[in-house]
Amino acid sequence: MATIFLLICISCLLLIATWRNMSQNGKQPPGPIALPLAGNIFQLNPKNLPESLRKLSEKYGPVFTIHLGPQKIVVLYGYDVVKEALIDQADDFSGRGSLPLLKRLLKGTGIVTSNGETWKQLRRFALTTLRDFGMGKRSIEERIQEEARFLVERIRNTHEKAFNPGRFLTHAVSNIICSIVFGDRFDYEDKKFLTLIYLLDENNEYQNAIQTQLYNFFPTLMEFLPGPHQKMLKNIDEVDKFILEMIAQHQETWDPSCPRDFIDAFLNKMDQEKENGHSVFTVESLTRSTLDLFLAGTGTTSTTLRHALLILQKYPEIQEKVQREIDRVIGRDRSPCMADRSQMPYTDAMIHEIQRFIDFLPLNVPHAVIKDTKFRNYFIPKDTMIFPLLTPVLHDSKEFPNPEKFDPGHFLNANGTFKKSDFFMPFSAGKRICAGEGLARMELFIFLTSILQNFTLKPVVDHKDIDIAPLITSAASIPRPYEVSFIPR
Template sequence: MVQKAMKDLTYSSLCFPEEIKAKGMDSKEDIPYYYYRDDGIKVWEAIKSFVENVIHIYYESDEVVCEDVELQAFVKDIYVYGMRGVKSSGFPKMIRTREKLAEYLTVIIFTTSAQHAGVNFGQYDWCSWIPNAPPTMRCPPPTEKGTVTIEQIVESLPDRGRSCWHLGAVWALSQFQDSEPTMELLGMTTIFLLICVSCLLLVTTWRNRKQPPGPIALPLAGNMLQLNPKNLPESLKKLSEKYGPVFTIRLGPRKIVVLYGYDVVKEALIDQADDFSGRGKLPILERHFKGSGVATSNGETWKQLRRFALTTLRDFGMGKRSIEERIQEEAHFLVERIRNTHEEPFNPGIFLIHAVSNIICSIVFGDRFDYEDKKFLTLINLLDENRKYQNAIQTQLYNFFPTLMEFLPGPHQKMIKNNEEVDKFISEIIAQHQKTRDPTCPRDFIDAFLNKMDQEKGNGHSEFTVESLSSSTLDLFLAGTATTSTTLQYGLLILQKYPEIQEKVQKEIDGVIGRDRRPCMADRSQMPYTDAVIHEIQRFIDFIPLNVPHTVIKDTKFRNYFIPKDTMIFPLLTPILHDSKEFPNPEKFDPGHFLNANGTFKKSDFFMPFSAGKRICAGEGLARMELFIFLTSILQNFTLKPVVHHKDIDITPVVTVMTNKPRPYEVSFVPR
């Protein structure tokens, strides 16, 4: 029996118009390389007409329309399956009519042969009509003509024609067989495995071509060996110069899309805010928070907890006078504590951490702690240790290989243990609140949360639980202490470097506030130079260069790229805060970046130290208030005296994995 390849059938059996045959392609070997490129539409119409005839005849009579009975029987086989599928709930709804079935069969025959012809049909996802089928398969040009019969192809198909994927794959495989091979030679199991592997590789390649470009990644390690962990922002800057503002890197097995520059970050976080509103999941934080904190949660949990936190902080005075009075009171305690150093040089970092932490304590716990309180000092020490452990290489490896690192010793294990101690501390305070609270008069954030839990008792899916209260409380501490205290600490170092700037700020303080009255937020609008200095401190130090990681919450199209759901996003802040067009000489500290020519304050859309969009820092208003009142209170009462000549002060940051920190220093506070 003369055996036939699929391309033989698609030419000899479809009754093509004579005008196509007249082109001189008598040899069936020539067909795939010519007729699809020259007469694709006519070929499509011929196939479609043939299929419609087969369906009609099978439905109405037994008449044969073309000379190849085997091909007609093959199409009937698929048609039988299709009509059976019309009556089943599992078959695609769009193929549940005779018209759609005709289109379906036309696509199968046309595409399987067109693929072999070298025509690019990758953009036409015809297999998406079929349940559980992968994207379009692309077959390479053949090396040898195959010898598979129609009977063998049909018999190889699961349930006689279940999927065009199988048809196309079996046919493509036949093109690479040696002369006179048989299906029995390889075995159906081997062929099936080859098909699966080939399609997996093809699908992966197809998807990757549409995603943002990036450097070639190594197995397991990804691009970690190509990046400088001591200065990741600089490594990413070099990659952006090569791959553009949207590119892909792999840290270990995890794929990350990096957004580099103001325009692309604004487009993602503001213009497509919903798509990019997910929070990137870091296993070291997931292990403790379990997706229940204000900053670390996602979906409905995040929406409800964030809405509650913003409302409660506002009700307790964020942006209102009551919180302002608490900050003024804490600033007074800080000033007196500094005064007691009697001009002896010291590192002010721990003083600033205590002061800023007490603001959070007053909001969350209802009262501030004495600076010598043992429980307070234990809490601060645990959080401070964790900030150091967070930058350890073992902790970062935990984020990419959590299963392995779970069993290995290192700083990450100490961080996990510290988190458990912090959770125990917070749980004890929650228990005390449960015993002493008055639902009609909430004292603080915890009381308000417990009241919300009472309101949600009838809701079996409530997001307000003791666990989410503990996580949210810790979230507020982490977000509300390190950022503000480090910014103040860095700012005092910069002002030592530039005594002339310190002098101008003090002159403005003396003119607007004087030496006796406490600074208040109403003063800021009359102090444009001081406001510009604070903004420039935040811009210059670039505290969180990589930003807090985001994710896309669904498959997302972004600048003609495809970003799969749950892909982690790094919307970098460094290229925005150090943009040379918006801020000339961005590496130089210059309050003029935020001043107009007439000395008034100048706003900038590029000022994003708190990020932007739906995940912008919930405590931004509180942080702005703390920075202004604490800094002006210190400079109102003291002049900073460095222990070295001001020109020798190094204000370049200590770059860690997550943050930029000031170099350790000591300073004397000389009373004014």
């Protein structure tokens, strides 16, 4: 009896202490009741989390809590709260939250998923190095122009036959990041390159599988169950092996006085810090950072281009208007360049609208608060994962009337000039904004204008029957499969 009485007293004291702590710190964001271990799996659709979160926001407001399994997550729903968190309180929300699958794939040691001083040093180094190797400068622009010419020639060789352009686009975009990271582009028939692209394409398909989505709810259990999530993990291990081979080749031919690419620059940094036992610049962080750049630099832009070509088939009048602007500003005898963009407001608006409409990363990449944080009327404990959703920002009906409709007019003033919008944040915002934003913008403009300068897109079905609504996964929005003919102009 004495033991039971003592346990009851201790429990009461713990409850009182917890209540006092919560009352002093303030209330935490509301949300649906979570079951032990399972969390909110019965209130959430793992195959369409964005829609589930939209419904919960209607009930609980713009700041609410969910549980993916035992993992607590605070969701920010709407432009005002996302801006307050990522921009106004940027430091507090600068941590990287890591979903179990993301953590398992990227292992938390690269640019995207690391935290604290490791992240600060790796990101600063990556941005500086990318600038040194021409990101945002003419040398990178020339590489993109050259690759666009290879792409146009490859398309021309299809001789107007309908095909799925996804592989061509992935190869072209991937070659840009390869030239920066590995020092050179690959031939389109290179077997290692084709294997690498195949692994990435396969992983994109596996994102849709229910087993992959459930990994974030029950990671320990899913580790022991077969399914596409296991193949996804094996594919990333194969990509890792390729990157390690490239690093080994670089180490054999490395000349510290003449860095050729990102890997060489990283090796220089490792050599400079070899006496520092706590340096973040290691072979492991080089491997993970290279993988981060390769995945981000290949998948996002090539998928956006796939969306773009599908959407432009749906709206031939938009395609024609862009082509008239291309003919007027660029003509057909020279390659498009970034200086042209300022004179092409309609084309610029069309590209912005594609990124807004497709909402490529609806959940954003998870953030985390780096300390106990007061946000609005709530208390958010240190290390809590944050979902600053992009969908309600990019599809805000006040900023973008009829947001479910594709309309370049969303980014045009009444006089036809380009209209900027603070709500346009497909690359996220704040401290964790995508490091490759400048490169992606350049690629989208040059690749799209080069294609439309040379070809008119001809769909295999009536354009009115084309479905451009993205297929939603918890990770990304992907276009529906399609074929198209490229008719020379």
